[in-house]
Amino acid sequence: MSFLTMKTSCMFSRMYPLLISSALAVMVYLIITLPSRSQPGKHKPHSQLYPFNTSSQSITPVYGTRHFMVGAYKEYRVTGRSVRIISIFRRDSVEPLYCVFYCGADWAKTGMEAEVQVHSDHFGFPFGTTDVLCPHPPGCHPTHVTLSKQADAQYAQNHTFLRIQNLLKRDEEETFPLNFTVCVSNLFGDYNNVLQFAQTLEMYKLLNVQRVVVYKTSCGPDLERLLRSYTDDGFLEVVPWRIDKHMTPSSGWQPTEHGGDIHYYGQLTTLNDCVYRYMYQSRYVLLNDIDEIITPYQHETLTQLMEDLQRQHPEAGVFLIENHIFPKSQFEPSGRFDRLSWRDIPGINIMQHIYREEPDYRIYHPSKMIIRPRTVEQTSVHSVLRNFGETINVPPQLCHIIHVRVPLQNGLSKEELHEDKRIWDYEKQLVPNVDKALERAGFLTTG
Incomplete structure (x- = not known):
C-alpha cells in the first residue's frame, strides 16, 4: 500500500464518524420538518398550489x-x-x-x-x-x-x-373506460340494509355494471363497513354529501307535509352531478334508487339489452324503465333462500320476495332511466328535463325494475300478485358472490 493510499484511508477513518453523525442529523431534521405521508392533514394543501x-x-x-x-x-x-x-x-x-x-x-x-x-x-x-x-x-x-x-x-x-x-373530452367513437355506471342519489338517516345492498351490487356486477356511485349523507354502522369494503375494491364510489350542514333537507317530496329546505336531501342535484361526473367516462348511466335493480328479462346482461335497443333506436339517448314493486311482506313459501348464514345480517333478503304487483296503469306509474349521459342536459328523477336525443319507453317484458319494498297497493293477497322468479336465474353466481362480499366486509367467517 502506498503512502498516499494509507494517508487517505487514515483521514477517511477519522472523518467517518463525523460524516455519519452529520447524515443522522440531516435525517432527523427532515423527519421533523417535512410533511409525513402517514399523517393526514400534514401535506401542503392542494389549494396552495394556486393563488x-x-x-x-x-x-x-x-x-x-x-x-x-x-x-x-x-x-x-x-x-x-x-x-x-x-x-x-x-x-x-x-x-x-x-x-x-x-x-x-x-x-x-x-x-x-x-x-x-x-x-x-x-x-x-x-x-x-x-x-x-x-x-x-x-x-x-x-x-x-x-x-x-x-x-x-x-x-x-x-x-x-x-x-x-371533463377537460379531456373523449370522442364519440372512442372506447369508454366504463360501459355502465349506476348513480344512486341519496343515502341518509340510519339506513342499515346491508343484505339487500350487497345482493343489489352483486346483481349489478352480473349484469355488467362496472361502477356504482352513492351520494352519502349518513347511514348505519354496518352498512358503512360494507361501503368501505366495496370502495376498497374500486367498484363503489362514495361521494360525501353533507347537505345537512348547509340547510335543513327534507326526507319527502312535499314541503307542506315534510318541511325542509330542499326535497329528499337534494336528490335532483346529486343525479345531475352524477350525470356530468361520468359523462365522458361511462357509455350509459343508470339513474335509480339504492333498493332498485334495473333487470333485463330477455337478455342475460345490460350490455346485450342495450345493444339491441340501440340498434333499434339509434337516435335514442333516454330509455325509461318501469318500476315494479315486489312487496317485502310476501315471502316465497319453500324457504329455499332462507339461508342460516344470512339470518343475522341486517336488511332484506330479496331472493325471498318473488311476488310482484301489477302496475296500476290508470294512474301515473313512475319509471327510472338508463341514459347516454352525453345526450342529457338536465334530468329529474323519473324523466329528463332537457336532452338532445329521443326518449324510448322500454316494454316491461323486455326490462323492468325489481324493487323490493313496502307494498304500493296495500291489501293485495299473494294470489293477486304475479310470481316473478327472475332473480333466481342468477342464483348460481349471485349467492356465492354475496357470501364472498359479506365475508370480505367481516360479516361472515370461514370455517
Whole structure:
C-alpha cells in the first residue's frame, strides 16, 4: 500500500464518524420538518398550489349569497357556453352573478356574466337544483372557476374555486373506460340494509355494471363497513354529501307535509352531478334508487339489452324503465333462500320476495332511466328535463325494475300478485358472490 493510499484511508477513518453523525442529523431534521405521508392533514394543501382556495367539498357556498356550487364541468355541447356549474340556489334570491376563471397560470381579465337556469322540478321547496352556464373567457383555457357578485377578478380571488372537470373530452367513437355506471342519489338517516345492498351490487356486477356511485349523507354502522369494503375494491364510489350542514333537507317530496329546505336531501342535484361526473367516462348511466335493480328479462346482461335497443333506436339517448314493486311482506313459501348464514345480517333478503304487483296503469306509474349521459342536459328523477336525443319507453317484458319494498297497493293477497322468479336465474353466481362480499366486509367467517 502506498503512502498516499494509507494517508487517505487514515483521514477517511477519522472523518467517518463525523460524516455519519452529520447524515443522522440531516435525517432527523427532515423527519421533523417535512410533511409525513402517514399523517393526514400534514401535506401542503392542494389549494396552495394556486393563488386561491380550491374546494375539497362536494357542496361549496357561493360567497355573499344563499347559493351553493356542487361541481364544475366543461360543456362542449351548448354554443357560447364553456363551463356548466351544477348548483343549488335559493329560488327567491336569484341575482346577477359572474363566472371568474383561473386560466392555468393567470387570471382571466374579467368575470363573465353567468346564465342562471333554475331547474323546473323543485317541488315547491325553497332551494332547487340550478345550472350556471359560463361563457368562455377570451384567450383563456380555464382550469378553475368560481361564482362572484362582482366581475372584478381581484375581488373574487379570496373566494373558493372549483376545479373544472371533463377537460379531456373523449370522442364519440372512442372506447369508454366504463360501459355502465349506476348513480344512486341519496343515502341518509340510519339506513342499515346491508343484505339487500350487497345482493343489489352483486346483481349489478352480473349484469355488467362496472361502477356504482352513492351520494352519502349518513347511514348505519354496518352498512358503512360494507361501503368501505366495496370502495376498497374500486367498484363503489362514495361521494360525501353533507347537505345537512348547509340547510335543513327534507326526507319527502312535499314541503307542506315534510318541511325542509330542499326535497329528499337534494336528490335532483346529486343525479345531475352524477350525470356530468361520468359523462365522458361511462357509455350509459343508470339513474335509480339504492333498493332498485334495473333487470333485463330477455337478455342475460345490460350490455346485450342495450345493444339491441340501440340498434333499434339509434337516435335514442333516454330509455325509461318501469318500476315494479315486489312487496317485502310476501315471502316465497319453500324457504329455499332462507339461508342460516344470512339470518343475522341486517336488511332484506330479496331472493325471498318473488311476488310482484301489477302496475296500476290508470294512474301515473313512475319509471327510472338508463341514459347516454352525453345526450342529457338536465334530468329529474323519473324523466329528463332537457336532452338532445329521443326518449324510448322500454316494454316491461323486455326490462323492468325489481324493487323490493313496502307494498304500493296495500291489501293485495299473494294470489293477486304475479310470481316473478327472475332473480333466481342468477342464483348460481349471485349467492356465492354475496357470501364472498359479506365475508370480505367481516360479516361472515370461514370455517
